[in-house]
Amino acid sequence: MARTQMKIAVIGTGYVGLVSGTCFAEWGNNVVCMDKNAQKIAGLRQGRMPIYEPGLDDLVKRNYAAGRLDFTCDLAEAVKGAAIVFIAVGTPTRAGHEDADLSFVYMAARELASLIADDTVVVVKSTVPVGTGDVVQRIIGSVRKADTFSIASNPEFLREGVAVSDFLAPDRVVIGVEDERAGKRLIELYESMVTLQNTPVIITMRRTAELIKYAANAFLATKITFINELADLCEQVGSNVSDLALGMGLDKRIGASFLTAGPGYGGSCFPKDTLALLRTAEDYGVTLGIVEETVAANDARKRRMALKVAEAFGGDIDGLTIAVLGLTFKPDTDDMRDAPSVPLIEALQRMGGRIRAYDPVGIENAAKVLDGVDFFEDPYECAWNADAAVIVTEWETIKKIDLVQLKHHLRQPVLIDLRNALDADAAEELGFHISAVGRPASTDGSLQEIVKRRDRRQAVKTETVELVSIAMRGK
The missing domain is CATH 3.40.50.720 (NAD(P)-binding Rossmann-like Domain)
Incomplete structure (x- = not known):
């Protein structure tokens, strides 16, 4: 008191x-x-x-x-x-x-x-x-x-x-x-x-206090972007970004906070504060190159996450149903401002994907910014008959999801974990093809079979179109 x-x-x-x-x-x-x-x-x-x-x-x-x-x-x-x-x-x-x-x-x-x-x-x-x-x-x-x-x-x-x-x-x-x-x-x-x-x-001084908030948020945004770029490198060299972050974070000069790889930062602070800081610097003739690159890299990363989903199907998700689990920019909030789920879903829709989505508290706000999405209040109902599940926000209900039940509900055992929220090894043992952030994708042959099934569906679709075209020409 x-x-x-x-x-x-x-x-x-x-x-x-x-x-x-x-x-x-x-x-x-x-x-x-x-x-x-x-x-x-x-x-x-x-x-x-x-x-x-x-x-x-x-x-x-x-x-x-x-x-x-x-x-x-x-x-x-x-x-x-x-x-x-x-x-x-x-x-x-x-x-x-x-x-x-x-x-x-x-x-x-x-x-x-x-x-x-x-x-x-x-x-x-x-x-x-x-x-x-x-x-x-x-x-x-x-x-x-x-x-x-x-x-x-x-x-x-x-x-x-x-x-x-x-x-x-x-x-x-x-x-x-x-x-x-x-x-x-x-x-x-x-x-x-x-x-x-x-x-x-x-x-x-008053001006210093004003600048402290912007500087702190810009630094944290940079830290997130740094580990996200290293996650991309880990995927290419066969490394694990979670272990990498642990090895870095235990250095007291660096610290473990904000070293969790994911689909990019969002929310009400980092996106607008980094932009405002850049504009302030511009007004005073100062170049903040690191912050500029952070903003550009974060925007690009959100778009790249859709490609990561498509890569699980050989680059083609046209006509597939994708279950997106988690919509808010982080757990324990209903805030959808600059949430990575929005550009991800919009990109998947442009690729021809049909979207089903689940979030514990964010559906009302998500419905205001997303069109053409079927929303569900239960993650398993959301995953029913979908071709893949994509983890976007690491809510506790999602982190504790029953993988056996999830696999039973999915049409295809494809799991793209953009938050590394689930046990990838346990998922692979259950027969999932799992693609996580900052680690190599599954190599057990399940991906190849999934792509083959996609190719067979595409061949049937093409053959049907050709037959209809021939029939129409004959009239």
Whole structure:
């Protein structure tokens, strides 16, 4: 619990705002979360979550019932008496551009300017490019005197699926300030957590704090892309990328995190943050070649995964049914933003594949971005009579799938594991032809038989077309 209760306002009840506001309330503060979406606010007051995040619903309900957490559409009500106001609105990539859309941040600043009390600290929690805090300060400063408010940066480092624990037990807290008042206020807010857990606190200039978030995400995206490219090499030289990653990751200078090969990174952060960082560098005349290559390589990898599926059938999946298991960009979230499953499925459809898909919680969001897909709430039903199963997201239900039952449901025993989530050796012993990431494909002859069956089907299809053509000419 915080030593002193603060009144805190959080503008925006998206992923960052809802998690942050709820966790601030869990520390004993009085928090009001504001959003213009009346339906979302009404749902939150009734305990309905707008996002899927393990543990968050219980935390919201408990703190709302205790009176520490409330929700409103009224900005004036939210900020009345607030010592700190957090701006936690979305900053998506602008349509048709590579930079962040800051319109919601600036709109919030304009609306706050006449409503906040003197001595309020306004904190930008949203992920924003360098210099955004300066603009926010000018916007509010055009309405009120400069010495009556402070602007700070306090970036979030939340991983979807474990966001609550990340907030309550963070690796570090980054505070970017330009005046003593803002620094003291934020240190007071985080004091109890720092005292209990000895969490490192970095107090720096506001622009540095803004850049830290982008730099961290760009580095992690680069690390993922690096191991993915090595996975391609492992497949060619007959090596195993999982063992390679283990050998690398045990080096303390490297670390094991984000060294898991897969179909490429996605989600709400890495894709947009790497692009925004590149645009910022471009604006200042700086070249970030490594980040540029990371973005290009990740985009190419998502497209290449469809070819990996097709390769299991000799390059031709026209008319085949593919069961895609897992749709969200990672497990324990319903987030489909930049999920690798989307370009994969779209590419398979262009190749003539019919798609069946399963995900434990992501179907509703997936249906908004995917057309022509049959969705299923059971992985075995999804796999029924399909020619192959493709593992895209490593949900626990998928990692623990019964391989015997899966094989029974499939028309052909073909398994393409893009996450190395399953026991490849056990699958091969059961007679699967398995193609995993960063390891040689099965060489037991099952692939050759599958391709032969495909060729026989194609020959029958061609012969039928020829016979029909001859018959039509005879009329």
